[in-house]
Each structure stands twice: as C-alpha cells, then as structure tokens.
Amino acid sequence: MSTTRKRVYGYLAEFKSASALYKAAEKIRDSGFRKWDCYSPYPIHGLDGAMGMKRSILPWFVFFGGMTGTATAFALAYSTQVVIYPTIVQAKPANIFTIPAFFPVMFELTILFSGFTVLFGLLALTQLPRLNHPLFASKQFHRATDDGFFIAIEARDPKFNPEKTRSLLAEIGGDNIELVEEEDA
Amino acid sequence: MASSTPTANESHPEIKLPVLEREQLILNNRSYNWITERICGVLENRQPLLWWLLFIPSALIALIGVGGGLTYLVASGVGVWGMTNRVFWGWDITNFVFWIGIGHAGTLISAVLFLTRQNWRTSINRAAEAMTIFAVICAGIFPAFHVGRVWFAWFLAPIPNANAIWQNFKSPLLWDVFAVSTYFTISLIFWYLGMVPDLATIRDRCKPGLRKFLYGIFAMGWRGGNRQWSHYEMAYLLLAALSTPLVLSVHSVVSFDFATSVVPGWHTTIFPPYFVAGAIFGGFAMVLTIMVPARFIYGLQDLITMKHIDNMAKIILLTGTIVGYAYLMELFVAFYSGAIYEMDAFKFRIAGPYWWAYAAMMSLNVLSPQLFWFKACRENLWVIMAVAMCVNVGMWFERFVIIVTTLARMWLPGDWKTYSPSGVEMMTFVGTIGLFLALFMLFLKFLPCINIAEVKWTLPQSDPHHDDKEHHPDHGIASEAAYQKELVSSK
Numbered sequence: 150m151s152t153t154r155k156r157v158y159g160y161l162a163e164f165k166s167a168s169a170l171y172k173a174a175e176k177i178r179d180s181g182f183r184k185w186d187c188y189s190p191y192p193i194h195g196l197d198g199a200m201g202m203k204r205s206i207l208p209w210f211v212f213f214g215g216m217t218g219t220a221t222a223f224a225l226a227y228s229t230q231v232v233i234y235p236t237i238v239q240a241k242p243a244n245i246f247t248i249p250a251f252f253p254v255m256f257e258l259t260i261l262f263s264g265f266t267v268l269f270g271l272l273a274l275t276q277l278p279r280l281n282h283p284l285f286a287s288k289q290f291h292r293a294t295d296d297g298f299f300i301a302i303e304a305r306d307p308k309f310n311p312e313k314t315r316s317l318l319a320e321i322g323g324d325n326i327e328l329v330e331e332e333d334a
Numbered sequence: 335m336a337s338s339t340p341t342a343n344e345s346h347p348e349i350k351l352p353v354l355e356r357e358q359l360i361l362n363n364r365s366y367n368w369i370t371e372r373i374c375g376v377l378e379n380r381q382p383l384l385w386w387l388l389f390i391p392s393a394l395i396a397l398i399g400v401g402g403g404l405t406y407l408v409a410s411g412v413g414v415w416g417m418t419n420r421v422f423w424g425w426d427i428t429n430f431v432f433w434i435g436i437g438h439a440g441t442l443i444s445a446v447l448f449l450t451r452q453n454w455r456t457s458i459n460r461a462a463e464a465m466t467i468f469a470v471i472c473a474g475i476f477p478a479f480h481v482g483r484v485w486f487a488w489f490l491a492p493i494p495n496a497n498a499i500w501q502n503f504k505s506p507l508l509w510d511v512f513a514v515s516t517y518f519t520i521s522l523i524f525w526y527l528g529m530v531p532d533l534a535t536i537r538d539r540c541k542p543g544l545r546k547f548l549y550g551i552f553a554m555g556w557r558g559g560n561r562q563w564s565h566y567e568m569a570y571l572l573l574a575a576l577s578t579p580l581v582l583s584v585h586s587v588v589s590f591d592f593a594t595s596v597v598p599g600w601h602t603t604i605f606p607p608y609f610v611a612g613a614i615f616g617g618f619a620m621v622l623t624i625m626v627p628a629r630f631i632y633g634l635q636d637l638i639t640m641k642h643i644d645n646m647a648k649i650i651l652l653t654g655t656i657v658g659y660a661y662l663m664e665l666f667v668a669f670y671s672g673a674i675y676e677m678d679a680f681k682f683r684i685a686g687p688y689w690w691a692y693a694a695m696m697s698l699n700v701l702s703p704q705l706f707w708f709k710a711c712r713e714n715l716w717v718i719m720a721v722a723m724c725v726n727v728g729m730w731f732e733r734f735v736i737i738v739t740t741l742a743r744m745w746l747p748g749d750w751k752t753y754s755p756s757g758v759e760m761m762t763f764v765g766t767i768g769l770f771l772a773l774f775m776l777f778l779k780f781l782p783c784i785n786i787a788e789v790k791w792t793l794p795q796s797d798p799h800h801d802d803k804e805h806h807p808d809h810g811i812a813s814e815a816a817y818q819k820e821l822v823s824s825k
Contacts, residue, residue: 166801167796167798168798168799168800169801171798186559188557189558190366190535190786191796192560192567193560193796194798196560196563197564200560204568205564205565205567208568225503229501229503233500234498234500236502247504250504253506253509253512253513253590254508254509254512257580257583257587260516260579260580260583261512261516261519261520263576264523264573264576265519267523267569268527275561275565277562291538292538294535294537294558295538295539296367296370
C-alpha cells in the first residue's frame with residue numbers, strides 16, 4: 150500500500166562467549182559510546198563495570214515506597230482504632246499506646262508497597278513493557294535469549310559512524326555484524 | 335560461582351595445594367543451547383501420557399471437591415462443614431495452616447537461598463515458587479469460606495461501610511488477612527519477574543502466531559540487554575530481601591492466631607519459630623514430592639542432580655530435628671510451668687482419644703527424617719520419596735493435633751466433644767489436593783519449570799573471566815590423588 154522507509158537502528162555484532170563480550174564492552178566503553186548495550190541470555194556479573202554503568206537507583210525508589218507503606222498502615226490503624234471507631238478489646242487501650250498491636254500490619258504493608266515499587270520501578274527503569282523493538286527485526290537477535298552474546302550500538306549515538314563503527318566492532322572480535330533497520334511509519 | 339580460587343604455594347612451587355573442586359551443578363558439560371532446548375522442550379513438546387493421566391483426574395477431583403463442595407457450602411451454609419460445635423476450626427484451619435506452610439519452602443528457596451548465594455537453588459526455585467502460589471491459593475479457600483457468607487468477605491478489607499464499623503487491627507486474625515494477602519502478592523510478583531527473561535526465551539523460539547503473541551505479551555518486550563539486566567538483578571535482590579522477613583512473618587502471624595489466645599496448649603511463645611521451621615520442613619518435602627517425579631518424567635537429571643536432592647534432604651533433616659526439638663520443648667515447658675491446665679492439655683494430646691494423631695505426628699515428622707543422616711538414604715530416590723510423603727502426612731497431623739486436640743478440651747466441660755470432620759469438609763480438602771496438582775500440571779505445560787537464565791548463569795563458562803583462567807592450568811583442580819602423589823615424590 151504505502152511505501153515504507155527504513156530507518157537505521159544501529160549495528161548488531163555477535164561475540165562468541167561471555168569473556169569476549171566482556172572484553173569488547175570495555176573497548177566500546179573506552180571509545181566513548183553512550184547509546185549501546187550488551188545482550189546476553191543471563192546476567193553477566195561485572196559487565197556493569199565493563200560498560201561503565203552506575204549502580205541501579207531502584208533501591209531508593211523502594212525505600213520511599215516501603216516508607217509509604219509503613220505510614221499508610223499506621224494511618225489506617227490509628228485513624229480507625231483510635232479516632233473513628235475506638236474499641237477496647239483484649240484489654241488493649243484505644244490510644245497511641247496500643248501501637249505494638251499495629252506493628253504486624255505496618256510490617257506487612259511496608260513489604261507490600263515495597264514489592265509493588267520494585268515491580269513498577271523496574272518497569273519504568275527498563276522502559277518496559279513495550280510491544281516491539283527495532284532489534285526484533287534482526288534475524289539473529291532471537292539467540293540473545295538462548296545462547297548468543299551481542300553488542301548493539303545505536304545510530305543515534307553521536308559517535309556513530311556507518312563505516313568506523315562497523316570496523317570497530319569487527320576489530321574487537323564481533324562476528325555476523327548486521328545493520329539493523331526499523332520500518333519508519 | 336562454581337569455580338575455585340588459585341592457591342599456589344609460593345615457596346614450594348612444585349607442590350600444588352588441593353582445592354576441593356565444587357561439585358558441578360549442571361552435569362555433563364551441557365551447553366547453553368542444550369539447557370534452552372531441554373527446558374523449553376518440556377512445554378513445547380507433546381505432553382507424555384502420564385501428564386494426562388495425572389491432569390485429568392486431578393482436574394476432576396478439583397472440580398468436584400472444590401467446585402462442587404464449595405457450591406454446596408455456599409448454597410446450604412457452613413453447617414455442612416460441621417460448624418455446630420466448639421471445634422469450629424477443626425478440619426478447615428488445619429488445612430489452611432497445612433497449605434500455607436507448604437508454600438513457605440518456595441519462598442525460602444527463592445529468597446533465603448538467593449541471599450546466602452546457594453547457587454544450587456537455580457534448578458528448583460521456579461517450580462518451588464509455583465508451588466508456593468498454588469499452595470497459597472488452596473490455603474485461602476478455607477478461611478474465606480470458613481467464616482460463612484463468603485459474599486461478605488470484603489468485610490475483611492478496611493473499606494468504609496454503611497455500618498461505620500472498622501476492622502479490629504489489634505486482632506491476629508486481621509493481621510493474618512494482611513500477612514497472607516501480602517505473601518500471595520509478593521510471591522506472585524517474585525515468580526513473575528523471575529520468569530520474564532524465560533518467557534522471552536520461549537517467545538523467541540515460537541513461530542509467529544497466537545502463541546508467540548501471548549508469550550510476547552507476558553515477556554513484556556524483554557531483550558536481555560545489560561542495561562535491563564542491571565536493574566533486573568537489583569529488583570531480584572530487593573524482592574529476595576523483602577521476601578525473607580516476609581516469609582518468617584507470615585507463619586509467625588499464623589501462629590499468633592493460636593499463641594495470643596488464652597488457651598492451654600496454644601498460649602506459648604515458642605509457636606512462631608516452631609511454626610516457621612515446620613513450614614519449611616513440610617514445604618521442602620512437598621518440593622521433593624513433585625520434583626522427583628517431574629525430573630524423571632521430563633529427563634531433567636542433568637539439571638536437577640542428586641546434589642540438589644541431597645541438599646534438600648539435609649534441609650529436611652535439619653528442620654525436622656528443629657521441629658522435634660520444639661515438640662519436646664513444648665512438653666518440657668508445660669511440665670516446668672507447673673500449670674495444671676497446661677499439663678493436662680498435653681496429657682490429653684499424648685494419651686487422650688487422639689493419641690494416634692500425636693503418635694503419627696511424632697513418628698512421621700521426627701523419626702522418619704532421621705533416615706537422612708545416612709548417605710545411602712539420601713541417594714535412594716525411593717527412600718527420599720517415602721520420607722517426603724511421610725513428612726507431608728506428618729505435617730498435616732501436626733496441625734490437626736494442635737488445633738483439634740486443643741479445641742476438643744476447652745475450658746467448659748460442656749463443650750467437650752470428640753471431633754470428626756463432615757463429608758463435605760473432607761471432600762473440599764481432597765479437592766484442594768486435586769486443585770494443587772492440576773495447577774502444577776498446567777504450570778509444567780505452559781511455563782518454564784526451571785529458571786533457564788539462572789541455570790545458564792551457574793555454568794563455569796558464564797564467568798566473564800573464564801577464558802582467562804584457561805591460560806593458567808593450575809587453578810585448583812588438582813585432585814586429592816594427584817596431590818598425595820606429589821607430596822610423596824617431593825619428600
């Protein structure tokens with residue numbers, strides 16, 4: 150129907166092992182690239198350093214999420230047990246001194262809110278869920294979830310150059326170097 | 335990681351110190367692709383006949399027992415569960431505590447063993463987490479319907495209602511509502527997040543079509559880039575760190591249901607640790623009960639090795655012994671307290687009309703796991719299965735002993751009664767066993783039953799410095815025999 154134009158996403162290169170990927174990542178980091186990533190079927194420990202990445206900031210989100218949970222549970226328990234509907238049961242007073250009896254629920258809601266923050270924080274930080282991605286157009290990329298180790302350098306990186314980036318990837322041991330294109334609507 | 339550190343002796347370069355090689359977690363040097371093929375094969379290939387032979391009866395039992403039993407209960411009232419005497423909690427809360435306890439091993443394997451860097455967990459954690467989810471579903475049925483008028487179950491939630499009545503936040507029963515629902519939610523998040531990379535693996539193997547679309551939706555577009563893995567690993571660590579105190583709190587809160595009441599036999603401070611140890615104990619037995627046959631049926635022997643089974647047997651031995659200690663300590667405290675009602679409660683348990691339940695609990699939970707002191711027993715799958723079944727039954731009896739023998743002799747002699755469950759109650763319990771098995775069978779058919787990504791991670795070649803080590807032939811794999819030989823020759 151309509152003619153589709155192709156837009157270059159970047160280069161994808163395969164490496165033969167986790168060690169090779171690690172060494173290649175160090176070289177790409179030192180070449181000053183920013184928009185690139187290493188793809189592997191499992192998390193490779195130490196690759197964060199080799200890529201020059203910072204530690205994830207997720208724990209900070211979760212800390213505040215958890216605190217919100219604690220505060221919510223306390224507010225819920227205190228307002229209902231002391232303010233709105235004070236009842237004396239099990240000889241526990243209907244005032245602030247009954248707080249030890251609120252601890253279990255405060256604890257549980259801390260965990261619950263933290264857990265949801267982990268889930269939604271992770272989705273936000275990894276920019277998921279998404280239905281498609283240009284890399285899925287590659288013929289070999291499906292092996293990244295099986296036994297393939299890949300590096301993709303995006304074309305939007307300021308240091309990206311169609312010839313030089315390709316030769317860099319070949320130089321550091323990349324095989325099956327592929328120019329990945331996405332269909333431009 | 336499964337590699338050992340080089341410890342060359344500088345002053346005597348000819349002597350190589352022996353470094354015990356860690357046992358390989360994955361046998362026969364399997365490749366990444368083999369692991370993918372084998373685990374995905376379980377759900378991509380046609381299911382064996384045995385799968386259908388297990389699934390169809392389980393599903394029918396679930397349908398009749400849970401579906402039919404609960405429909406009848408809702409239509410007639412809780413009287414059909416025999417709630418006409420003081421042993422109200424009898425059978426149903428026994429089943430609730432039994433199922434919720436089983437779930438705990440799943441969280442223990444996924445969270446506590448993760449935090450303590452026990453890499454052998456990777457082969458069994460997915461199935462154990464699935465077991466947690468299904469066990470909590472089975473558990474939830476009992477208290478939800480036990481309260482009667484299940485359509486008012488929303489009264490449990492702190493929502494403003496027309497009567498302006500609020501829940502009692504000082505009650506362990508409300509704590510239980512929060513603890514169990516939080517536990518279910520967090521377990522589900524943990525299980526699902528852990529599965530996302532594996533769902534992506536299945537998605538990438540599917541031919542285009544509905545199947546690929548559905549796995550794609552649940553994989554959420556996962557690509558396995560390190561910028562994702564980095565956050566993902568942090569998320570996993572955080573969930574593990576959150577689940578560990580959570581799992582301890584859930585069974586502690588369940589035990590508060592008993593321990594905070596002023597009832598002889600229940601009112602003890604030992605209950606929280608005792609319940610938690612029992613839950614882990616019973617849960618591991620259930621993991622073995624379902625994983626040993628599954629490993630055999632699907633040919634997963636290289637992934638779930640005898641090493642894994644041996645470790646689980648040792649945990650059963652440890653927790654079984656802790657449980658045995660708790661049983662004896664309970665008796666000692668009753669004796670030492672000098673309280674006649676407390677002593678009488680335990681006399682009634684041991685020598686009363688329910689002596690058989692107490693004897694079953696003691697022999698199945700405390701004596702049967704002692705077989706695992708012997709290596710030969712930990713290596714014999716028949717013995718393992720037999721002990722696991724004993725523990726499953728024994729842990730059910732433990733809850734029966736705690737609940738029924740206590741409630742059958744409460745303060746007022748007019749309440750005393752010999753308890754027996756009603757037919758509908760028994761039917762519902764059998765139904766939950768069917769439900770549990772049917773859900774587990776569906777899990778095997780549709781989801782990756784072993785954590786593909788994490789199992790790959792435990793292979794020696796997954797270490798980014800693995801290739802560097804190849805250049806140093808002595809990295810501590812000298813065997814004991816070679817070492818002895820060298821010692822002799824150097825003298």
